[in-house]
Amino acid sequence: MGRSPCCDDELALKKGPWMPEEDEKLKNYVEKHGHGSWRRLPKLAGLNRCGKSCRLRWTNYLRPDIKRGKFTEDEERLILDLHSLHGNKWSTIAASLPGRTDNEIKNYWNTHMRKKLLRAGIDPATHRPRADLGLLTDLPKLLAAAATLGGFATSLDVNPLQLQADAAAANHLVKLHLVQKLVEAITTCSLPPPPTPNLNLMALFGSPPSLPTISNLFHNYLSNYGGGDQIAAVADHYSGAGAAAGASSCGLPGSSGSAPPPMVSASRENQNKSELSTSVEGSTDTISTDSPISNDTWDSLNLTDLDDDLGYWKDILR
DNA sequence: AATTCAGACAACCGCGTGGGA
DNA sequence: CTCCCACGCGGTTGTCTGAAT
Incomplete structure (x- = not known):
């Protein structure tokens, strides 16, 4: 099919914003004669524009039946x-x-x-x-917020000396660790694994999105895979609401009762753990497995600026 | 007051398609 | 049937304006 010879070959033609007098010429011509052939119109109307530009200007701006203003x-x-x-x-x-x-x-x-x-x-x-786990880019913020609840404070296993050495690095590592905890909490529920199993945790720290997105991740997961009780339990746990109905089936910290066999294999869990290494200030640190984080270390993390988001997060997840 | 940034919208560009020669 | 033209569409870019720093 032949291409329409565009205005490109007519370099002298004017481009860019329309002047009021140009609008007037176009309007007058079309109202008198109709647009006819847009290609011929500019010459007939005395405009130094290409037909395409005229058509666009008319249909998008000058047409008398155009309704302007905010959309209702x-x-x-x-x-x-x-x-x-x-x-x-x-x-x-x-x-x-x-x-x-x-x-x-x-x-x-x-x-x-x-x-x-x-x-x-x-x-x-x-x-x-949105069911893609790319949404997990929101996790750092969410999890930092969750940390302020102290929900993980006693179960975290980050090397405190390492953390105290560099508060920024510590913050980063703790967030990473919290990501792991959340992912584990989700994946050890008796639900199918999330859609993107090979989660690259490092990628989660690209940009900090909003908490609503995170909450929607949970709800999307819920609606796609069912298991409302379990996810609600995860949500309640992270929002500090304590054990909820169904918590037992998620193997959450503090939950009781007999948990059904997890859907995620040990090797999968190990894989998640093995991904928990990160570059901080150019060096690669791996979170150690057994040292609980001290209260002092928590205090040094300065995560309190996330309180506002936390409130929203709680509301959404309830 | 100057500068930077983001949002909103106008305008442009290139492609696909229908129809006439 | 093929070619060419003109139009319309959707994506993208450019420009303006107001808010924030």
């Missing part, structure tokens, strides 16, 4: 519904929203709605809960 909640809902039905077919979606252009809807989607969905833990492409 109804419109937003409709966009959401239609997008779940048609995907990124912006023109199809726009056809159901009188006065809105495909470009406007696309922009609104990309700048507002997409982010909203992501924050809610929903994949904007599929409109389904």
Whole structure:
């Protein structure tokens, strides 16, 4: 198929933002004659633009039936519904929203709605809960917050001397360790393993996302794999709510009762443990296995700035 | 007051497709 | 049937503006 000769070969043509007088010329011409052939229109209307640019300007801005201003909640809902039905077919979606252009809807989607969905833990492409463990990039923050609850303080096994030597490194290592604990807690429940078993813990520390995303991870996992009691127990445990119904089946610290056989094999658990090494300040440290962390060390970690997030986290997970 | 940064939106670019010659 | 043109679409980039530092 032949390509449309675009405006590229007409280098003298103006590009960029439209001037009011250009708008006026275009508007007057189209209202008088209709647009006809967009390719011929610029010459006829006395515009130094390519037809494509004129068409875009007319359809996205100058058309008299264009509705400007904020999208209403109804419109937003409709966009959401239609997008779940048609995907990124912006023109199809726009056809159901009188006065809105495909470009406007696309922009609104990309700048507002997409982010909203992501924050809610929903994949904007599929409109389904995000089940990928890439969400675990939120874990450091979450787990640091969990640490302030002291839930792990007595069971942590990080070498305290190492930690005290460098508070920043210690913080990092503790977070890593907490990640491990959380992953273990999830994977030793009588549930199928999470979708991405070969979790690279190092990758979790790329960027600190938000706690809502983490909570959604739990809920996604719940909805995908069932086992509400178990995950609720994990959540309760991390939010300091103590043992909840079903905690026993997760083998959580402090839980009682007979736990069903874990779905995760010993070798898998060992694999997770073996991944618990990290580079701090250029050196690679491995968390030792048996020394409990001291209260002083906890105090030195300065994790209290996460209190606000923790409150949100508690609310969400309940 | 100056600078930096992020969000919002306008505009552009390149490709696919339909239809006429 | 093939070629070419014009249009429309979706993705991407550019620009502006206001908030934050």
